[in-house]
Amino acid sequence: MVIGLGLALALRLDIAGGVGVGHVGSGSRPIASGLMFALALLGLAGAGAGGFADRTRQLSDRAPVRTRMGAGLVWGLVGAAVLVAFPLALRPLQTAALGASLPSGYFAVWAAVVSLVAVAEEVLLRGVLFAAIDEALGTATAVSLTAIAFALLHVPLYGPGVVLLDLAVGIWLGTLRVVSGSVVAPASAHALADLAAWWLV
Amino acid sequence: VSVRARAGLAALAIALLALVWLVAAPSRIPLYDGIGLPQEPYRYLQPPKGQPSGLPPSSIHRPLVISNGISPVYKVGTSESPPQTYYFMQYGALRIPPGVHTIVLDVKAVPPPGPAPSANLIDGNVYRYAVTTPSGAPVPLRGGPKVSVELRGTGASGSPTVAQFVGGSWKKLPTLVLLGENYYLANVHSLGDFTLLLPAKGAGSSGSGIGGALPLIIASVVLVLLAVAAILLIRLTRSRAQRPA
Numbered sequence: 001m002v003i004g005l006g007l008a009l010a011l012r013l014d015i016a017g018g019v020g021v022g023h024v025g026s027g028s029r030p031i032a033s034g035l036m037f038a039l040a041l042l043g044l045a046g047a048g049a050g051g052f053a054d055r056t057r058q059l060s061d062r063a064p065v066r067t068r069m070g071a072g073l074v075w076g077l078v079g080a081a082v083l084v085a086f087p088l089a090l091r092p093l094q095t096a097a098l099g100a101s102l103p104s105g106y107f108a109v110w111a112a113v114v115s116l117v118a119v120a121e122e123v124l125l126r127g128v129l130f131a132a133i134d135e136a137l138g139t140a141t142a143v144s145l146t147a148i149a150f151a152l153l154h155v156p157l158y159g160p161g162v163v164l165l166d167l168a169v170g171i172w173l174g175t176l177r178v179v180s181g182s183v184v185a186p187a188s189a190h191a192l193a194d195l196a197a198w199w200l201v
Numbered sequence: 202v203s204v205r206a207r208a209g210l211a212a213l214a215i216a217l218l219a220l221v222w223l224v225a226a227p228s229r230i231p232l233y234d235g236i237g238l239p240q241e242p243y244r245y246l247q248p249p250k251g252q253p254s255g256l257p258p259s260s261i262h263r264p265l266v267i268s269n270g271i272s273p274v275y276k277v278g279t280s281e282s283p284p285q286t287y288y289f290m291q292y293g294a295l296r297i298p299p300g301v302h303t304i305v306l307d308v309k310a311v312p313p314p315g316p317a318p319s320a321n322l323i324d325g326n327v328y329r330y331a332v333t334t335p336s337g338a339p340v341p342l343r344g345g346p347k348v349s350v351e352l353r354g355t356g357a358s359g360s361p362t363v364a365q366f367v368g369g370s371w372k373k374l375p376t377l378v379l380l381g382e383n384y385y386l387a388n389v390h391s392l393g394d395f396t397l398l399l400p401a402k403g404a405g406s407s408g409s410g411i412g413g414a415l416p417l418i419i420a421s422v423v424l425v426l427l428a429v430a431a432i433l434l435i436r437l438t439r440s441r442a443q444r445p446a
Contacts, residue, residue: 082215083233086222118233143210154233168214168221169233175214179207194233 034113041120045128072184079176079189083169084196107198115191122187125150125170126177143174241282243355246310246326258285258326260309267304270297272340278351279308285353286328287384291346295332304340307331314366314394324397325355327366331392342391350395351386361397363387371398 125146133142147170151163158166173186244258259280265273272295278284288308295304310326317323330350332340342348354361360378363385364371374387385397 082218086218164221164225166233168218172214172218175210179211190233 034117038113038116038120041117041124045120045124068180068182069184072180072182073188075176075180075182075185076188076192079172079185080192080196082172083189083193111195111198114194118191118194119187121150121153122173122183122190125153126173126186127183130174130177130183139178143171143178146174147171243325243353244281244285247312258310261288261306263306265304265306267297267302270299270301272297272304275306277306277308283353285310285326287351288330288349289351290348294343294346294348296341296343298334298338298340301334301340303335305333305335307333311394313396315370317398318371320401321371321398322357322401324357324359324361324399325352327394327396328352329394339392342389344390347388348392349386349388351384352395352397354383354385354397354399356383357399359399361385361399364396364398365389365391366394366396367391371396373398 129149130142130146133145137145147167150170150173151166154162154166173190176185176189177183179185242255244256245252245254246258248254261277261279263277265275267273271293272290274290274292276287276289278287286308288306297304308328308330311329313323313327328350334340350363352361352363361376362373363376364373365387366372374389377386378384387395389395
């Protein structure tokens with residue numbers, strides 16, 4: 001799984017190009033790289049989940065699926081609100097007219113791929129990897145190691161300046177996983193916070 | 202995990218997040234992954250021939266509160282995606298006149314005050330940076346604490362240099378190229394008009410050698426770190442399994 005994660009990252013970088021700052025160009029290239037990265041992560045998560053099938057089953061037996069989904073979504077909304085609240089509170093809000101200077105329909109494609117990548121990362125990190133580490137080394141270690149992996153995963157795309165923030169965000173997303181007992185919470189928080197960036201530039 | 206432990210973990214995580222935002226807030230809204238925000242075309246004040254006239258460049262007009270006569274640490278960028286220029290000043294970088302409790306920072310694109318030097322081209326807009334008191338008097342820099350301007354290139358080939366318009370001509374400043382980013386930074390000793398100067402075709406080189414290899418280097422480091430973590434994890438799991446019950 002670890003080697004696969006590295007290969008998925010290399011694939012994404014190869015397609016996306018150099019280190020960016022959250023702006024990796026326009027056009028279809030970043031869309032394609034994001035899509036392929038998300039699919040690679042989901043593939044890895046699927047392969048990894050097979051290895052931990054017993055643990056996954058054990059976790060999913062705890063509560064009915066609908067209950068866990070509902071609780072996860074509520075926690076996801078709370079999680080996204082926390083992630084968005086700090087930048088809103090601590091820096092002046094600038095609203096850029098992104099849509100005005102981009103082809104119509106770009107937002108829909110961008111939003112779909114951004115959400116897919118966020119969910120794929122969470123399924124892999126806070127889903128399969130978290131369950132494996134939790135089983136072997138305990139919950140605190142699972143939160144910490146998945147946060148470290150999360151921070152490192154973003155360095156190639158956004159630069160080393162994001163490590164501290166992404167570590168803290170990774171711990172928060174891990175906390176949502178622990179508190180809600182489901183990967184739905186960090187996945188929805190992650191996706192919503194990323195989507196909010198469109199209006200908070 | 203008990204309810205109390207969950208609440209404690211959540212409080213700790215929020216506190217950590219707040220602390221990081223307070224001490225190391227990124228100047229841009231971060232994406233926690235995804236494909237990056239789309240990069241809009243460069244907004245020209247005076248579009249060069251062949252460039253469509255799109256949206257006008259944005260400007261900054263920001264009052265800042267002064268406490269105890271000392272200017273705050275501050276970084277701000279224009280509102281394009283990504284911003285076309287940033288202004289940054291360290292704590293105490295301005296010489297605040299006595300009795301002044303508010304200053305106003307203005308950054309705006311202006312027509313070039315003079316032509317580019319021979320064998321050079323102006324790459325993008327000229328930006329005027331000014332800090333004034335509410336009555337309009339300019340606030341000078343103190344010297345010592347840094348003030349820097351950061352300009353985004355238009356993407357034209359070549360290595361731009363930040364230049365300041367001083368005494369009727371453009372003066373090139375020592376320029377820091379932000380690796381992997383299309384930004385050029387210079388520390389300045391006075392405010393005024395700044396732009397990027399690009400060597401005319403054939404005179405420049407295209408970027409630094411390490412820039413292109415950097416993503417692969419970082420990816421390799423990430424891969425090695427993850428591999429080490431996986432090996433440790435497997436060894437720990439095995440040693441636990443072998444331990445007698």
